[in-house]
Amino acid sequence: MKKYDIVFVGLGAAGLFAAYELTKLKTLQRVLIIEKGRELKKRRCPIDNDKVKKCINCKSCSIMSGAGGAGAFSDGKYNITTAFGGDIKNYLGYEKSMELMRYVDGVNMDMGGSGCKKYSTAGSDIKAEALKYDLHLLDAEVRHLGTDKNYVILSNIIEYVGSSVDILYETEVTDIVRAGESCWQTVTEEEVYESSKVVIAAGRSGSAWASKICAGLGVSQRDNRVDIGVRFECPALIWDHITDKVYESKIIYRSPVTGCTCRTFCMNRHGYVVTENTNGIMTANGHSFDDPALASDNTNFALLVTHHFTEPFDDSNAYGQAIAKLTNALAGGVMVQRFGDLVANKRSTRKRISESFTRPTLEAAEPGNLALAIPKLTLDTIIEMIYQLDKLVPGTANFDNLLYGAEVKFYNSMADVDGNFETAHKGLFIIGDCSGTTHSLSQASAEGVYVARYLEKLFLEGTGIR
Numbered sequence: 001m002k003k004y005d006i007v008f009v010g011l012g013a014a015g016l017f018a019a020y021e022l023t024k025l026k027t028l029q030r031v032l033i034i035e036k037g038r039e040l041k042k043r044r045c046p047i048d049n050d051k052v053k054k055c056i057n058c059k060s061c062s063i064m065s066g067a068g069g070a071g072a073f074s075d076g077k078y079n080i081t082t083a084f085g086g087d088i089k090n091y092l093g094y095e096k097s098m099e100l101m102r103y104v105d106g107v108n109m110d111m112g113g114s115g116c117k118k119y120s121t122a123g124s125d126i127k128a129e130a131l132k133y134d135l136h137l138l139d140a141e142v143r144h145l146g147t148d149k150n151y152v153i154l155s156n157i158i159e160y161v162g163s164s165v166d167i168l169y170e171t172e173v174t175d176i177v178r179a180g181e182s183c184w185q186t187v188t189e190e191e192v193y194e195s196s197k198v199v200i201a202a203g204r205s206g207s208a209w210a211s212k213i214c215a216g217l218g219v220s221q222r223d224n225r226v227d228i229g230v231r232f233e234c235p236a237l238i239w240d241h242i243t244d245k246v247y248e249s250k251i252i253y254r255s256p257v258t259g260c261t262c263r264t265f266c267m268n269r270h271g272y273v274v275t276e277n278t279n280g281i282m283t284a285n286g287h288s289f290d291d292p293a294l295a296s297d298n299t300n301f302a303l304l305v306t307h308h309f310t311e312p313f314d315d316s317n318a319y320g321q322a323i324a325k326l327t328n329a330l331a332g333g334v335m336v337q338r339f340g341d342l343v344a345n346k347r348s349t350r351k352r353i354s355e356s357f358t359r360p361t362l363e364a365a366e367p368g369n370l371a372l373a374i375p376k377l378t379l380d381t382i383i384e385m386i387y388q389l390d391k392l393v394p395g396t397a398n399f400d401n402l403l404y405g406a407e408v409k410f411y412n413s414m415a416d417v418d419g420n421f422e423t424a425h426k427g428l429f430i431i432g433d434c435s436g437t438t439h440s441l442s443q444a445s446a447e448g449v450y451v452a453r454y455l456e457k458l459f460l461e462g463t464g465i466r
């Protein structure tokens, strides 16, 4: 049995920024981070390498797992806001949350991101224009790091923390056992690590596992929301006048017909649609590069409809999974359909897609009919939203624009934690996406910094070091 002061499970945004902060604070604590995925330079998705056309369900998915976590090959949209991306402000308050997100933004700039442009919705005329069509633009600042710069930043931070924390790659934590008052055992196949503090930062890919651990330890969890929709793709020229100004516009629309709320999410200007594999379930996602040489001709974003469930149903993630699985069963992965075909109730075929003016950036997607997999309530709301957006951004409802399905945002069960992200069990913390309190790079990273500072404070108080 090996001994540490703190063991982190997961080296995603939350775990990495906690490690960064402890390194910066020159902690005397012995810190271990256990990551089930590979180290950064060994992370390779076979689809990106053109080795295969479709997701082959790698044992460890390089998109979701490994150093840097799910965000490593993401578009690196660093949203500085509490209006979306998680519930951090419910724990830390607005001011503290914003201060932490700005702090992380500063670290990103120091670690290789300088020069990355920051956009803001403040003072833009888009908000007023959108309101004319009952479309509501949320306020946010967003720094677009881009997939390429994001990689550089992560490499630099990992190198920085490597001297003061131990990192184990390709090692999965299987269990966390309470071995006494403030004594935890973190179990892997090869070894057991004992520590007084354990921080679970296992992200979306580790959320089912984290939920199981919480349930086993009697940490209560709430689970009632899932967002279901599609990834929309159109020629970038259509949205350029908006994305050039604010990069990411989070627009919300409530359909008077279905009563459901639909929102734009994760906008990727001149980007690419990609497949995301969450525990074997394939869904659509998107990213783009900072380097103009790597820009595509298309812009993509998600259109998501939020579903809250009430009694007796209490497994919203199972509902989202069932829809994604149905799409996978029909298409063998992600499905693509032209908007015009969907409205005309026709299946898109390879031939129809090949005649399309909008060229798909995810060639591996199988043409099909999304109406066979996505429930009517959701799909009707999305179609209505596209027509509504077309009033603000003409061309959005063009026949050949593409819809990839399904895109599902699973909200991890919200674990019951206090204002320091500590569970009812002393010394057991849960942060980032697996805790259900965040679903963004900025808020997950901010929680990592917060917990690191808190643990250092406890340590210094305990040892008398000031």
Ligand SMILES: Cc1cc2nc3c(=O)[nH]c(=O)nc-3n(C[C@H](O)[C@H](O)[C@H](O)COP(=O)(O)OP(=O)(O)OC[C@H]3O[C@@H](n4cnc5c(N)ncnc54)[C@H](O)[C@@H]3O)c2cc1C
Residues within 6 Å of the ligand: 009, 010, 011, 012, 013, 014, 015, 034, 035, 036, 037, 063, 064, 065, 066, 067, 068, 069, 070, 071, 072, 073, 074, 075, 076, 077, 078, 079, 085, 171, 172, 173, 174, 201, 202, 203, 204, 205, 206, 207, 209, 266, 274, 276, 285, 286, 287, 431, 432, 433, 434, 438, 439, 440, 441, 442, 444, 445
């Ligand atoms: C394709 C894609 C694009 C995205 N784009 C953006 C974006 O532009 N902006 C944005 O704000 N957010 C984006 N996100 C979401 C963002 O990446 C996450 O919100 C963020 O990474 C959450 O950080 P985290 O540390 O909580 O979890 P993660 O980053 O998921 O890290 C968790 C880590 O824990 C590891 N782990 C899990 N279980 C175990 C275990 N049992 N043992 C050991 N290790 C384990 C995983 O391998 C993983 O590396 C994107 C996500 C994806 C998938």
